[in-house]
Amino acid sequence: MRVLVIEDEPDLARQIAATLEEAGYAVDVAHDGEEGHFLGDTEPYDVVVLDLGLPVIDGLTVLERWRRDGKDMPVLILTARDRWSEKVAGFDAGADDYVTKPFQMEELLARLRALIRRTAGHATVQLECGSVVLDTRSGRVTADDVTIKLTAQEYKILAYLMHHQEKIVSRTELTEHVYDQDFDRDSNTIEVFIGRLRKKLGVDVIKTERGLGYRLSPPEGVKKDSGKKPKEKAEKNAG
Numbered sequence: 308m309r310v311l312v313i314e315d316e317p318d319l320a321r322q323i324a325a326t327l328e329e330a331g332y333a334v335d336v337a338h339d340g341e342e343g344h345f346l347g348d349t350e351p352y353d354v355v356v357l358d359l360g361l362p363v364i365d366g367l368t369v370l371e372r373w374r375r376d377g378k379d380m381p382v383l384i385l386t387a388r389d390r391w392s393e394k395v396a397g398f399d400a401g402a403d404d405y406v407t408k409p410f411q412m413e414e415l416l417a418r419l420r421a422l423i424r425r426t427a428g429h430a431t432v433q434l435e436c437g438s439v440v441l442d443t444r445s446g447r448v449t450a451d452d453v454t455i456k457l458t459a460q461e462y463k464i465l466a467y468l469m470h471h472q473e474k475i476v477s478r479t480e481l482t483e484h485v486y487d488q489d490f491d492r493d494s495n496t497i498e499v500f501i502g503r504l505r506k507k508l509g510v511d512v513i514k515t516e517r518g519l520g521y522r523l524s525p526p527e528g529v530k531k532d533s534g535k536k537p538k539e540k541a542e543k544n545a546g
């Protein structure tokens with residue numbers, strides 16, 4: 308998942324970026340509204356953290372322009388304390404959530420997780436595909452209840468696929484959502500990571516759709532289930 312952080316206070320911007328990278332996001336940072344607007348306009352972000360008080364173009368205007376141009380990525384705004392009118396204006400301009408400065412990084416992380424989850428249509432912090440489970444809160448991945456150790460890049464790729472289950476995801480799309488803009492991108496390396504992921508997971512959940520990309524879906528014969536007791540329900544359509 309790729310995040311754009313638009314914040315003009317250098318220390319805070321660095322701190323947010325470090326926290327998000329640590330949590331497994333690809334992060335781009337902009338320090339004024341013009342650069343931030345441009346990035347949000349041209350790069351596909353899964354979520355945006357937008358400070359309202361920004362140089363060149365203020366955050367509210369940035370948000371209004373995106374929404375006017377049909378950009379619908381989830382946006383969390385950073386507002387000053389005791390400025391309730393900012394929150395109202397932010398929501399009216401198309402914000403999805405806010406945190407008030409100063410804030411705890413844990414709260415920001417939790418709110419971003421919730422935003423990404425809602426956008427992808429998931430209700431819980433645990434994403435499941437067959438026997439593979441990814442906990443978006445802890446970053447833990449298990450297959451058949453065994454913990455799988457993944458590198459940062461492998462985790463980013465699996466997290467993106469888990470959020471877009473049953474959809475065909477091209478290599479270009481994966482590249483755009485798991486690398487930040489400074490990364491020397493090469494979509495061929497995606498193939499290498501996918502190969503390693505398949506090996507580590509040991510289950511056939513990442514399908515190759517020839518000429519199109521990849522699709523994450525439970526192995527054949529395993530019924531996808533959003534309910535509470537997946538193991539019991541599996542018998543329903545047996546045979």
Ligand code: CA
Pocket residue numbers: 314315316358359360361
């Ligand atoms: Ca500011």
